[in-house]
Amino acid sequence: MKQQTGNRIMFKEFGALIGFSIVFLSFAFYVPRSFLSVENLGSMVTMAAQLGIMAVGISFLMISGEFDLSVGSVYAFSPMILALLVAQGVPPVIAFLIALIFAAIIGFSNGLITLKMRIPSFITTLGMMMLIRGIILAITGGFPITYKSQSPMDLIPLLNDRFGQTNFRASAIWFLLLVIVFAFIMDRTRYGNWVLATGGDKETAGALGVNWRKTKWINFILCSVLAGFSGIVNMGRFLTIEADLGEGMELEAIAAAVIGGNLLSGGYGSIVGTLIGTSLIGMVRSGLVLAGAPVFWYRAFIGVILIIAVIINMRVQRAVME
Amino acid sequence: MKEEKENLLVKMENISKSFGKVGAIQKVDFKVNRQEIVGLLGDNGAGKTTLIKILVGIHSPDQGVIYFDGEKVSFSSPKDARAKGIETVYQDLALVELMSILRNFFLGRELIKDGWPRALDMKQMDGICSRVLSDIGVHVRSTGEPVSHLSGGERQSISIARAIHFGAKLLILDEPTAALSIKESNKVLDYMREVRDRGLSVIFISHNVHHVFSVADRFTILERGEKLGDFNKEEVSAEQVSRMIATGKLI
Numbered sequence: 001m002k003q004q005t006g007n008r009i010m011f012k013e014f015g016a017l018i019g020f021s022i023v024f025l026s027f028a029f030y031v032p033r034s035f036l037s038v039e040n041l042g043s044m045v046t047m048a049a050q051l052g053i054m055a056v057g058i059s060f061l062m063i064s065g066e067f068d069l070s071v072g073s074v075y076a077f078s079p080m081i082l083a084l085l086v087a088q089g090v091p092p093v094i095a096f097l098i099a100l101i102f103a104a105i106i107g108f109s110n111g112l113i114t115l116k117m118r119i120p121s122f123i124t125t126l127g128m129m130m131l132i133r134g135i136i137l138a139i140t141g142g143f144p145i146t147y148k149s150q151s152p153m154d155l156i157p158l159l160n161d162r163f164g165q166t167n168f169r170a171s172a173i174w175f176l177l178l179v180i181v182f183a184f185i186m187d188r189t190r191y192g193n194w195v196l197a198t199g200g201d202k203e204t205a206g207a208l209g210v211n212w213r214k215t216k217w218i219n220f221i222l223c224s225v226l227a228g229f230s231g232i233v234n235m236g237r238f239l240t241i242e243a244d245l246g247e248g249m250e251l252e253a254i255a256a257a258v259i260g261g262n263l264l265s266g267g268y269g270s271i272v273g274t275l276i277g278t279s280l281i282g283m284v285r286s287g288l289v290l291a292g293a294p295v296f297w298y299r300a301f302i303g304v305i306l307i308i309a310v311i312i313n314m315r316v317q318r319a320v321m322e
Numbered sequence: 323m324k325e326e327k328e329n330l331l332v333k334m335e336n337i338s339k340s341f342g343k344v345g346a347i348q349k350v351d352f353k354v355n356r357q358e359i360v361g362l363l364g365d366n367g368a369g370k371t372t373l374i375k376i377l378v379g380i381h382s383p384d385q386g387v388i389y390f391d392g393e394k395v396s397f398s399s400p401k402d403a404r405a406k407g408i409e410t411v412y413q414d415l416a417l418v419e420l421m422s423i424l425r426n427f428f429l430g431r432e433l434i435k436d437g438w439p440r441a442l443d444m445k446q447m448d449g450i451c452s453r454v455l456s457d458i459g460v461h462v463r464s465t466g467e468p469v470s471h472l473s474g475g476e477r478q479s480i481s482i483a484r485a486i487h488f489g490a491k492l493l494i495l496d497e498p499t500a501a502l503s504i505k506e507s508n509k510v511l512d513y514m515r516e517v518r519d520r521g522l523s524v525i526f527i528s529h530n531v532h533h534v535f536s537v538a539d540r541f542t543i544l545e546r547g548e549k550l551g552d553f554n555k556e557e558v559s560a561e562q563v564s565r566m567i568a569t570g571k572l573i
Contacts, residue, residue, distance in 0.1 A: 184441075189441060
């Protein structure tokens, strides 16, 4: 949303857009031929989409003032449930729904513990992250699980099908749809207004009749379900789940949301910003590979970008606020 | 007798409330007439805020009955109280700083367009918000501006304008002038008179006797959870009221 401050026009996604442009131009300058190819664009989008579906949920929850560190575990847990059910002969569509219900139950529990016991969600979901990961390890014994379906009508691989011979996949469509839907909900619906108010100042929101507990609770569930969905989409591509799949991804999703201009303490943010933030991370990942940098540099690079983006974002926010 | 009853907007009878072993409010009677500004006074911890929280349904009283607008009520939340026309402007719980004036104005009562998807009607809300604000004499550059840009007085006036617009019968202002400059305080006091002239009643909670004295028609003074007394403006001077609050004794 545009906000007029004096003569300058600042918008929430300003910092993310600057960061994106700088990194884009650097790669375009350094490895122009491979970076500016359709092939690379496809793999960038695919990498961004996977993380992005999760980051949309994280952003919603973060704007309402809470965290979820268990999304990385749910990212592996939901598809694992799906694969196990399908192996038992359950139709994939039913198994898909049950897997999402499991994710919803995890989100519901995060909300229950955080809101009823008044524990910071950072702690609740840290515990949940370990608990779910432990369950995954116990069930799989640490071995990968492979998705096999006898069903002739299997939709799961289609969830992340490749478009022809390109690197573009269906995940990008899910991501874009979710961004459009949730950006609309955030900016143009009552519920979005309540989410902003809940994260901005829950006592005031409550005094004005907004049920902030319910709002947070819904967002916990939403966040977990999107993490589960993201995991299932990922399985649609690889048809296998490693026991450590998604470890560290919760932090990457939070980084994407923060780079996108979402305030860590809640009350301020943008889903379009999250789109830019995840795209930036996807771009760095594939760009570094093209530039021939060793893979381990990826995390270091994201770390630097995160810090720079937050510095820019804080300045933008201050300019908007004062 | 009947006439008096019809003129009454709020009547709280024999209200008591304790938190654990501490009796916060003991056997307090409190009333507000229609089109009247009542100053609710008392030192810190006298029970002013607790009494109001009982009235609007944040706390339920251990004892006593509440009548509002002619009927017996027991609100279970401020939302219920709002639905009946009781609007509270808390000192620092009025507006969400990070959000725009417009979004704050309609928070919890957003207008939506007809049909699907049920989108916010930003245009209509903007029109109403701008009109209501300029009606009571508040001028803002744009309703899209975040509240954090505004001064304390502007914030109070937006809360007051909001209350008027949403058809409140009773406006409760908790320390509305506490954080304001003299000039801004005077403006807010003017708004209170304006509100009364439009037919609303106001409960003005404050420490500042001089602010209360200049606008209120009547005063209720609380002292350590009990009522010290009710006074019409003609019966007392500002100095006497100050002394009663300071000493906790009737004069």
